[in-house]
Amino acid sequence: MSESARGGNPAPPRRERLRGRLLVGQSGGPTVAINSSLVGIIHEALGYAEIEGIYGMRSGILGGLREEFVDLGKENPATIEGLRYTPSAALGSSRHKLTPNDYDRILQVFRAHNVRYLCLIGGNDSMDTARRLEELGSTAGYELHVMGVPKTVDNDLVHTDHCPGYGSAARFVALMVRDTSLDTIAGALSTPVKIVEIMGRQAGWLTAAAALAKEGQEESPPDLIYVPERPFSIERFLADVRQTCQERGRCVVALSEGVHDEAGNFFAAMSSATDAFGHRQLGGASVYLSQLVNDELGLKSRFEKSDTLQRSMMVCSSPVDLNEAYMVGRMAIRHMMEGISGKMVTLVRAPGPGYYCSSGLADLQQVAAAERLLPDEYLDERGHPTAAFIAYATPLLGGLLPPYTQLAGYPVPRLPGD
Amino acid sequence: MSESARGGNPAPPRRERLRGRLLVGQSGGPTVAINSSLVGIIHEALGYAEIEGIYGMRSGILGGLREEFVDLGKENPATIEGLRYTPSAALGSSRHKLTPNDYDRILQVFRAHNVRYLCLIGGNDSMDTARRLEELGSTAGYELHVMGVPKTVDNDLVHTDHCPGYGSAARFVALMVRDTSLDTIAGALSTPVKIVEIMGRQAGWLTAAAALAKEGQEESPPDLIYVPERPFSIERFLADVRQTCQERGRCVVALSEGVHDEAGNFFAAMSSATDAFGHRQLGGASVYLSQLVNDELGLKSRFEKSDTLQRSMMVCSSPVDLNEAYMVGRMAIRHMMEGISGKMVTLVRAPGPGYYCSSGLADLQQVAAAERLLPDEYLDERGHPTAAFIAYATPLLGGLLPPYTQLAGYPVPRLPGD
Numbered sequence: 001m002s003e004s005a006r007g008g009n010p011a012p013p014r015r016e017r018l019r020g021r022l023l024v025g026q027s028g029g030p031t032v033a034i035n036s037s038l039v040g041i042i043h044e045a046l047g048y049a050e051i052e053g054i055y056g057m058r059s060g061i062l063g064g065l066r067e068e069f070v071d072l073g074k075e076n077p078a079t080i081e082g083l084r085y086t087p088s089a090a091l092g093s094s095r096h097k098l099t100p101n102d103y104d105r106i107l108q109v110f111r112a113h114n115v116r117y118l119c120l121i122g123g124n125d126s127m128d129t130a131r132r133l134e135e136l137g138s139t140a141g142y143e144l145h146v147m148g149v150p151k152t153v154d155n156d157l158v159h160t161d162h163c164p165g166y167g168s169a170a171r172f173v174a175l176m177v178r179d180t181s182l183d184t185i186a187g188a189l190s191t192p193v194k195i196v197e198i199m200g201r202q203a204g205w206l207t208a209a210a211a212l213a214k215e216g217q218e219e220s221p222p223d224l225i226y227v228p229e230r231p232f233s234i235e236r237f238l239a240d241v242r243q244t245c246q247e248r249g250r251c252v253v254a255l256s257e258g259v260h261d262e263a264g265n266f267f268a269a270m271s272s273a274t275d276a277f278g279h280r281q282l283g284g285a286s287v288y289l290s291q292l293v294n295d296e297l298g299l300k301s302r303f304e305k306s307d308t309l310q311r312s313m314m315v316c317s318s319p320v321d322l323n324e325a326y327m328v329g330r331m332a333i334r335h336m337m338e339g340i341s342g343k344m345v346t347l348v349r350a351p352g353p354g355y356y357c358s359s360g361l362a363d364l365q366q367v368a369a370a371e372r373l374l375p376d377e378y379l380d381e382r383g384h385p386t387a388a389f390i391a392y393a394t395p396l397l398g399g400l401l402p403p404y405t406q407l408a409g410y411p412v413p414r415l416p417g418d
Numbered sequence: 419m420s421e422s423a424r425g426g427n428p429a430p431p432r433r434e435r436l437r438g439r440l441l442v443g444q445s446g447g448p449t450v451a452i453n454s455s456l457v458g459i460i461h462e463a464l465g466y467a468e469i470e471g472i473y474g475m476r477s478g479i480l481g482g483l484r485e486e487f488v489d490l491g492k493e494n495p496a497t498i499e500g501l502r503y504t505p506s507a508a509l510g511s512s513r514h515k516l517t518p519n520d521y522d523r524i525l526q527v528f529r530a531h532n533v534r535y536l537c538l539i540g541g542n543d544s545m546d547t548a549r550r551l552e553e554l555g556s557t558a559g560y561e562l563h564v565m566g567v568p569k570t571v572d573n574d575l576v577h578t579d580h581c582p583g584y585g586s587a588a589r590f591v592a593l594m595v596r597d598t599s600l601d602t603i604a605g606a607l608s609t610p611v612k613i614v615e616i617m618g619r620q621a622g623w624l625t626a627a628a629a630l631a632k633e634g635q636e637e638s639p640p641d642l643i644y645v646p647e648r649p650f651s652i653e654r655f656l657a658d659v660r661q662t663c664q665e666r667g668r669c670v671v672a673l674s675e676g677v678h679d680e681a682g683n684f685f686a687a688m689s690s691a692t693d694a695f696g697h698r699q700l701g702g703a704s705v706y707l708s709q710l711v712n713d714e715l716g717l718k719s720r721f722e723k724s725d726t727l728q729r730s731m732m733v734c735s736s737p738v739d740l741n742e743a744y745m746v747g748r749m750a751i752r753h754m755m756e757g758i759s760g761k762m763v764t765l766v767r768a769p770g771p772g773y774y775c776s777s778g779l780a781d782l783q784q785v786a787a788a789e790r791l792l793p794d795e796y797l798d799e800r801g802h803p804t805a806a807f808i809a810y811a812t813p814l815l816g817g818l819l820p821p822y823t824q825l826a827g828y829p830v831p832r833l834p835g836d
Contacts, residue, residue, distance in 0.1 A: 082823030088600035182506035405500025
């Protein structure tokens, strides 16, 4: 890996490194890869005498405030290794947002345990927390090295080619859409419409991955793809579904949970449904639109609403993703040992035809403040993913999907009866 | 395989077998294994000179009525072989119920193409169709050999130890519940409840498979399991969820889509929700109950509603299931070549500690008329699956799930601040 690829200038090697404990936390929505980053951090940290203990925070930064630590150095090495293939966040997670009211307490805890190195694995919010803690140390004159390790199935962090966790979730989405589409095709005579709802409130990266189920065949499902980067119109949606059914005898829709109209209204706001007890029914966009297709178009429709399964189904994980998640964990420690702090490790894709990815660095501040949506070059005029997106995403899934075959279907000529 | 295991007395070998075409159809909901049965049928049929062509019906028996046949003998052998790992029904499916009005037409088509052998792959309804066609041949004096090949993720056919398709769907359910449970545990501080909805309108076999996610640990999720074989009470459900959250800090629920109250009311009937446009919202039991947990218990709840993914996700398939599906396909042809007709091939588990399964035969008539629910010995007083069910189901999934590890979590003693 070249120095320039790291995205920053590492400090010159220090004669003597700061001695102290390393604290690790996992935040936000878990993924199948977030434990791989944890293992990378632990494995690398075990190689430095200056790191006098590796503690894990329970439930992200909440565990810091509550002083709920576990001693990761005491774990069986086979347990740690096994976490690379165990989904979800082994330390537990939270979405606690650190406020200035928390600063005294967290500093007190860090001092008491001589925490000198801190790694937070997470998305934007976690990077913001990491940034605050880095500043807190500087302001208080308490030497603390902080490093962010990226993780999000949303793939919406800036200054990194992609985010650990995304490739595996994208692989799940592609497999889910491909398999459920085949089911829809087989039964299209009775139920021609299928709406598959996909995670991503603001960014359509995960929904766009549904296009990988096409495997290069434009006529293959999903037939329609709706990402939040384009305004959603119920009228246009219904017209699209009707037309697709007329042309192809079926319509498989990949729908982002975050689609909204021009004014920014989500479906939860659009639908004011209540049941007999006065409870609001919140099934999500796919439930609502599926019913609408039934009622307005007279076409039988089903929906597929996998929830956290999208980010947790290990059997769908991308080996490329798991390996990169492990690598960014290791690199976070290596950079801290070089005296670097206040950065997030990034993934840097080498130019060229093959896929090769190394790591780099970005300022926590810059990462925390921004969100990366699908760029225009990845969406065509209909809002469907372009060939450029397919080229971008395919290697992240660990390559192509396992092959299926399809009957050529040689028709038998009809015969007159006797 | 012993003769007695076949469940019938094969006719003595015929000096000369009937010559004619073999017609194959797939019916009902597709599975990951139904194409394996098709391949088994094709592979076996290729070995008999009397079978003068292998035709596939498009969309089940509808293809018979419409004379929509494809010539499977012309397909590339690699395409056929690849179907063993391709989910859904390659020939298309339908749920058309044959009526006496159809009889003349179907007989006309069979005569025109000299169809003498017929295999239908499907569940109860398909076995009923097969039975009618067998009778039709007898009544009309048209020699037609008919064999049923079982397929259903519901596992509700009688006279067979289990049904091809079930093991793979059960494996999906176990993996889904295990993975999404780990996600729930990690985020239980903010969202402690997860309701996972599982297929099966009448029979709880697939929902019961969620218990395999426990891997023998009683305290592991799923915490609550509701099958249709036991009456469902919303009040008891809410009390169960509340108590589980108090005791375990989280509650993962495996919920059959078919749960109903003492009077037999499903949720679709219980909920009369309409939206602003007057459309009924049908999200299913999990959507409804998830909202109820939020509103009535003040506990944040999510739901997981995979739809046909449960029966189509090839990456979750059980190799045992795929192999058995292939075997019953082959055996259907072999038995027809022995002169047997009007039967369904069954799976017969050998007694003893290991798992070994051969095939047998059952009368189409008996299979078509009945439905096998979970027997009492497989459900305890709470309606949760027993150890006997676990022993029954485990080998069908292709054995244990891939291992995960869990931190021992050695607590770090709290220290006084400075």
